[in-house]
Amino acid sequence: MAQSAVKMTAARMPNVPNTSSTLFTWPAVIIETTIAQLKRFKDDAREVAEGFECGILLDGFNDVKEGDIIEAFETREIERTTLDQPPAATASTS
Numbered sequence: 001m002a003q004s005a006v007k008m009t010a011a012r013m014p015n016v017p018n019t020s021s022t023l024f025t026w027p028a029v030i031i032e033t034t035i036a037q038l039k040r041f042k043d044d045a046r047e048v049a050e051g052f053e054c055g056i057l058l059d060g061f062n063d064v065k066e067g068d069i070i071e072a073f074e075t076r077e078i079e080r081t082t083l084d085q086p087p088a089a090t091a092s093t094s
Contacts, residue, residue: 021072034059
């Protein structure tokens with residue numbers, strides 16, 4: 001599979017476990033998948049910031065066209081809390 005050359009136009013593109021992406025040509029979603037590879041020059045990259053160019057490989061898809069938009073997001077699992085209880089205080093050593 002060939003990588004697609006992209007330029008970051010907003011925020012950053014993360015490449016960590018649980019990073020998913022949606023590829024669409026406005027307004028139609030083409031595919032929802034994960035990022036298989038992210039490169040900056042010839043090196044693997046953990047993330048690419050706004051304004052920089054990079055190579056991206058989407059898992060199971062290699063037909064990215066000029067004008068397509070890749071939206072990346074990271075899914076995290078967090079502990080549920082209630083709004084009526086304040087967060088647990090951390091112990092301090094004095």
